[in-house]
Amino acid sequence: MGNPNYTTHLGMVDILPGDVERWHFIENLIRDTARTFHFKEIRTPILEDTGLIARGIGGDTDIVSKEMFAFERGDDRYVLRPEGTAPAVRAYIQHTLHQRGGSQKLFYIGPMFRAERPQKGRQRQFHQFGAEILGSADALADAETIALMHTLYRRLGVAHITLKLNSVGEPESRKTYREALRDYFRPHFHLLSEISQKRFDTNPMRILDSKEPEDRPLIEGAPLIREYLDADSAAHYRQLQKHLDRLGIPYEEDPYLVRGLDYYTRTAFELTSSDLGAQDALGGGGRYDLLVEELGGPATPAVGFAVGLERLLIVADALNLPLGGEKRLDVYIVTRGDEARKWALKHLRPLRDTGLSASMDLQARSMKAQMKEADREAARFVLLVGDDELASGSVTLRDMDASTEETVHFPEALRRMVGVAEG
RNA sequence: GAGCCUGUAGCUCAGUAGGUUAGAGCGCCAGGUUGUGGCCCUGGAGGCCGUGGGUUCAAGUCCCAUCAGGCUCCCCA
Known part of the structure; x- marks a missing residue:
């Protein structure tokens, strides 16, 4: 392909005429679907304060520890946002959106940045559609959030998708559960995979979604978090399931579903597709009741999700869904x-x-x-x-x-x- | 951070055990039609064979390094 003087950086791609129309199509579909749910669009800067992201997502996560594009200028520390929830919450606090009354239903579409090794369905600059409901602790909010995500894929025409659902409880019950897991795995420690041995100390819940074959039999006998859920979380979880049943949204309980970001409480969910290969997550989210307060705002329960647009396009292509191409000239x-x-x-x-x-x-x-x-x-x-x-x-x-x-x-x-x- | 694979015209690819001026299809430009597209015919432009070094009389072809890309692990959207 010749030797141009300048090319895009690793994991950054150009979207050319002929391809851009496909993006317009799904962006239009997303905005229209969000409109029918009466979620309101919010646009936040691509650069955020490094502290916000570190605090919001958690310093132990891969995203913060090794995947951030960050730089300093004067006394300020900037980071290319790696996800949309912390910025949305920041804006919610900064502009006192809670004073607008009720619960705020927000959505965003835009580029995110993570310095990972690119592969199919994963770029360093990628695009997410995300939605958040701030100010409601009711399981109805979880249901509405999931319904929005589900409706988007239904309207796109994607058929073979699986919604996985779990509850990770409150910090307290999770702590008890973590100990129970350690107690369970400790006698079998030497049988665990190398990765899982490392996680034993740092985050034993992550052992549960290990893909290492030697871990599988051990995991099957492990205690489940539902046995350790506090009463309120358990009730919330049951309530959500009833709502989803009423909405006719099929789901699969996955007691091993543990999501990567630190801020989740209670509800965790993930939408997967077999058309994606290794990166099979189309989108995911959950409840984060502590994050707003953690970032300096009033105690505000919240729930949200994010879907990857690149992956959405991959799935749409695999199904040969017509997304349109270049418009003809009149x-x-x-x-x-x-x-x-x-x-x-x-x-x-x-x-x-x-x-x-x-x-x-x-x-x-x-x-x-x-x-x-x-x-x-x-x-x-x-x-x-x-x-x-x-x-x-x-x-x-x-x-x-x-x-x-x-x-x-x-x-x-x-x-x-x-x-x-x-x- | 680790592993495997790939890198020849704008695109998709051929390039024989290393041997003279590097090929095809599509695309692009022009002519066949001095005022007209799609089909067809003819011609043309366009390649430091990713880059650097090495082996050799001789390297697109072998070796090393490097850069870029793809896939996978990890993790996530």
Whole structure:
């Protein structure tokens, strides 16, 4: 591919014409779906304070410990946001959105950055759609959040997806559970995989979703968190399941589902697809009742999720879902001679003012070359203007689909083209 | 951070046990039609064979390094 002087950095990709339309399609679908749930869009800066991210996500997570694009400038520490929840919560606090009353239903779409090794479905700059409900502790909020995520995929037409559901309880019950897990694994410690041995101390719950074969039999006998859930969390979990049943949203209880970010409480969920390969998570989320207070705001229960748009596109492609491509051109003006080019320049405006897309040759090429370009851009019509037309005050209107043409006055040509474009 | 694989025209790829001026299809440009697209024919432009070093009389082809990419582990969206 030659040797250009400059190329994108590792894990950063350009989205080119022909591809951009697919992004528009899903972005439109997302915004419209969020609108029907009456979630409101929020846009936050791509750069955030490093402290916010470290505090919000947790210093022990991979994201914070080794995947941040961060730099300093003067006394300020900046980081390219690796996820959207902490920034959304920051904005919620900073602008006292809780004073607006009720519970705030927010969503965002935008680029996120993590310095990981890129692979299928994972880029260093990737895009997420996320939604958050702040201010409700009710399981109804969890259900609405999940319903939004589920509706998006249903409306996209994705069929084979699995919603995994679990409750990770309150910090207290989790602490008890962690100890119970250590007690259980301790006698078998030497049988655990190397990775799991490391996690034994740091985060024994992560042993549960280990993919190492030698861990599987041990995990099957391990105590489950549901046996250690506090009464309120257990009730909340049952309530959510009833809501999901009422909504007709199928789910699979996964007692081993443990999500990577520190801030989750109670509800944890994940949407997976077999079409994705190794990175099979389409989206995931959960409840984070302590985060707002942790970041300096009023104690505010909250729940949310994020879905990866790159992965959504992969799934859509695997299913051959029509996302659309480049739009065809309505009218291309083919000219012959300088006078005709001047005529064309003047007449582009009335064409465009009616809403038609209109274009012309910018290189003074032959008519044949102009026709080829009109064809390449899938022009619906060609307006041909040369000496004859200029002399008679008319234009040749060519219907490129029907391969027919006739000579008419410009206003008449305009009327006909608008009629077809609207039909 | 680790492993495996790949790197020849804009794109998809051929390039024989290392041997003279590096190929195809598609795409692009032009001509065949001095005022017209899609099909067809003809011609053309476009490659320091990712980069650097080494082996050799000779390297796209072998070796080493490096860079980039893909997939996987880890982790996550």
